[in-house]
Amino acid sequence: xxxxxxxxxxxxxxxxxxARAQVSRVAVSRAFNPHTSLKPEKRELILKIAQELNYxxxxxxxxxxxxxxxxxxxxxxxxxxxxxxxxxxxxxTALQAEGFATLLFKTRTDYSMDEQLLAYMxxxxxxxxxxxVENVKPHTLARFLDRAVPIxxxxxxxxxxxxxxxxxxxxxxxxxxxxxxxxxVALLQGFGAxxxxxxxxxxxxxxxxxxxxxxxxxxxxxxxxxxxxxxxDFSYDSAYQATIDLFRVGDGADAIFAANxxxxxxxxxxxxxxxxLRVPEDVKVIGFDDIAQSHWKSYNLTTVKFDLDERVRxxxxxxxxxxxxPDAPGFQETLNTRLVVRGTVG
Amino acid sequence: xxxxxxxxxxxxxxxxxxARAQVSRVAVSRAFNPHTSLKPEKRELILKIAQELNYxxxxxxxxxxxxxxxxxxxxxxxxxxxxxxxxxxxxxTALQAEGFATLLFKTRTDYSMDEQLLAYMxxxxxxxxxxxVENVKPHTLARFLDRAVPIxxxxxxxxxxxxxxxxxxxxxxxxxxxxxxxxxVALLQGFGAxxxxxxxxxxxxxxxxxxxxxxxxxxxxxxxxxxxxxxxDFSYDSAYQATIDLFRVGDGADAIFAANxxxxxxxxxxxxxxxxLRVPEDVKVIGFDDIAQSHWKSYNLTTVKFDLDERVRxxxxxxxxxxxxPDAPGFQETLNTRLVVRGTVG
DNA sequence: TCACAGAATGAACACGTTTTCATTTCTCGT
DNA sequence: ACGAGAAATGAAAACGTGTTCATTCTGTGA
Numbered sequence: 048x049x050x051x052x053x054x055x056x057x058x059x060x061x062x063x064x065x066a067r068a069q070v071s072r073v074a075v076s077r078a079f080n081p082h083t084s085l086k087p088e089k090r091e092l093i094l095k096i097a098q099e100l101n102y103x104x105x106x107x108x109x110x111x112x113x114x115x116x117x118x119x120x121x122x123x124x125x126x127x128x129x130x131x132x133x134x135x136x137x138x139x140t141a142l143q144a145e146g147f148a149t150l151l152f153k154t155r156t157d158y159s160m161d162e163q164l165l166a167y168m169x170x171x172x173x174x175x176x177x178x179x180v181e182n183v184k185p186h187t188l189a190r191f192l193d194r195a196v197p198i199x200x201x202x203x204x205x206x207x208x209x210x211x212x213x214x215x216x217x218x219x220x221x222x223x224x225x226x227x228x229x230x231x232v233a234l235l236q237g238f239g240a241x242x243x244x245x246x247x248x249x250x251x252x253x254x255x256x257x258x259x260x261x262x263x264x265x266x267x268x269x270x271x272x273x274x275x276x277x278x279x280d281f282s283y284d285s286a287y288q289a290t291i292d293l294f295r296v297g298d299g300a301d302a303i304f305a306a307n308x309x310x311x312x313x314x315x316x317x318x319x320x321x322x323x324l325r326v327p328e329d330v331k332v333i334g335f336d337d338i339a340q341s342h343w344k345s346y347n348l349t350t351v352k353f354d355l356d357e358r359v360r361x362x363x364x365x366x367x368x369x370x371x372x373p374d375a376p377g378f379q380e381t382l383n384t385r386l387v388v389r390g391t392v393g
Numbered sequence: 394x395x396x397x398x399x400x401x402x403x404x405x406x407x408x409x410x411x412a413r414a415q416v417s418r419v420a421v422s423r424a425f426n427p428h429t430s431l432k433p434e435k436r437e438l439i440l441k442i443a444q445e446l447n448y449x450x451x452x453x454x455x456x457x458x459x460x461x462x463x464x465x466x467x468x469x470x471x472x473x474x475x476x477x478x479x480x481x482x483x484x485x486t487a488l489q490a491e492g493f494a495t496l497l498f499k500t501r502t503d504y505s506m507d508e509q510l511l512a513y514m515x516x517x518x519x520x521x522x523x524x525x526v527e528n529v530k531p532h533t534l535a536r537f538l539d540r541a542v543p544i545x546x547x548x549x550x551x552x553x554x555x556x557x558x559x560x561x562x563x564x565x566x567x568x569x570x571x572x573x574x575x576x577x578v579a580l581l582q583g584f585g586a587x588x589x590x591x592x593x594x595x596x597x598x599x600x601x602x603x604x605x606x607x608x609x610x611x612x613x614x615x616x617x618x619x620x621x622x623x624x625x626d627f628s629y630d631s632a633y634q635a636t637i638d639l640f641r642v643g644d645g646a647d648a649i650f651a652a653n654x655x656x657x658x659x660x661x662x663x664x665x666x667x668x669x670l671r672v673p674e675d676v677k678v679i680g681f682d683d684i685a686q687s688h689w690k691s692y693n694l695t696t697v698k699f700d701l702d703e704r705v706r707x708x709x710x711x712x713x714x715x716x717x718x719p720d721a722p723g724f725q726e727t728l729n730t731r732l733v734v735r736g737t738v739g
Numbered sequence: 740t741c742a743c744a745g746a747a748t749g750a751a752c753a754c755g756t757t758t759t760c761a762t763t764t765c766t767c768g769t
Numbered sequence: 770a771c772g773a774g775a776a777a778t779g780a781a782a783a784c785g786t787g788t789t790c791a792t793t794c795t796g797t798g799a
Contacts, residue, residue: 061786073787076788077747085747085748107518108453108787111451111454112787112788113754118517132472133472135473148514151497152494166447167489169449170451171494283685287690315691316690317690321690339473344667406756416779419757420777421756430775450757456784457754457784459758459784
């Protein structure tokens, strides 16, 4: 044994492992990459020595030559929004299992896109990018990420051709909101709701636009008058204030459809604690997302759900498929929504 | 102009920028690194051309030679826990401003450490690592991260020498919980609380151990009987069930101190909706963290706060100081806590 | 035994930067 | 006009890996 270089100063390298195992450095590389030809017992020996030396291939070096960083960029306006944090959580778990790591970036909270951020992110060379900032055009994202193919979470507008339209240039996850919203409106209609209000999310958000328009169309199809709209921005506080204004300044409502669950919580608290109204007896409330908090007893919210696990699985499928077929045309996945009935309606 | 190589296939490289600007590749590198000597007008020209070509230095290549990945690893058991998600959010914002990116890793939810995860993470070469898994010994973390110096969030146990003790080998953020807990107990004592219960967090969590022991000692110092302990794991559901057991199986309490705010929400909902008790009239509740939801009207929770911004600033200071002084002895920062009084006490 | 296919192996190259070092150019005081 | 020190510049080395390609080894069928 060459005990002279026993001092494992800093990080162990493939060279050191190779020296100790009496093999070439290339063999070490092969030992860590499956689907390469290497005698099994040799691979075993190398891996054993690697573990002793606390060696792991350097991903920066690996990325440099292979063009794969194994990083997935995630752009969020607000990590602690409940829905976002739950998606990040599930996504990180799923990606980790596939050998990827989640790289987090924060952008402006008004859901506008930030070109400087894209350039910044590009420096880290993510293999793929998932943007929660839905209003950004996919080709803008693509222009800034030369290597990575962005994944576009798409909320098709109802009544347009968007639902069917193919997009050969980008990978897309379509979220169809019509079914869940229709079930929600049907329920409200069954309870005889007359004045239905929509508490919006951030105006620039594509998810909000799509939900509002879909609600309008569903209500029209069912012969209901258009909803009263109160402006929020997905936050508890904005929903709280908007609800108060709706009843103090405006004419109130007997049912409120919130753009997301957190907003619905603000609506419920404003109704109960500020306006002294009962939910669901005086006003019925429905949310959107079905986050973990929605079953908490203080709210016990009826809400339109789209399954998180299903969504994450779809995203991971898109990522992996794209990495295995870099030049294939755009892949698509589609997700549906459904109503979860709890205590805030009837 | 050498129009032959006009096709900007794939990603732009420093070489291309250099060719167009009629300078050497080294000059391009210097243009992107401040504190290097380069004629201002030349730097300006290079940056302009770089922008035209959509060029950003490749961080993988940069990391390889400079030894700085500009990645900060964050290990969390659960991203969507409210407190964690808020810290991740604030941390990401702060790090982004300093040119770093947050690399997210999930570990087991029982707060035990996962050596396999550490080895996995090491491959990404983070410059620094912040572990929310407080029970891991800092030298274990250090052994797995040869280059990065881990930052240890330390909850000193009261009555031991830990508060004063220096640790020259690791960077440390001390969180002193005694002041806030003392204020909380004083408040409860003032309202004549007799039976005080502690709803614990995950047993292996250092934060929980420290909070429980500090509470014990504060109560003893004030001549109060030791707290009844109900076992939870920081989650809403566990707190909800433990509270029910406390009153149905055990002898109840007239004040409950929860290990975190989310647990306190579970306590409140169990008291109100399951046990039909009033908060604060029948039972007083105090939480720990002061997360954003704590001021929501349905809970309006009195809680022990330690300031998130202050904490994040301290962490970033530790990270930067360490990177600028790789061989310096361990740095320390200290944070205090205080009570925020809202509606769940008196 | 021989020829041959396929597996196993290692030398050399490539990836895109930063850093070191030696050289050239500029600036300023005399 | 001169010299000295500072600023500016580029050639070459280095970082740690994956990949290509040519070579050697192994086992099989004739």
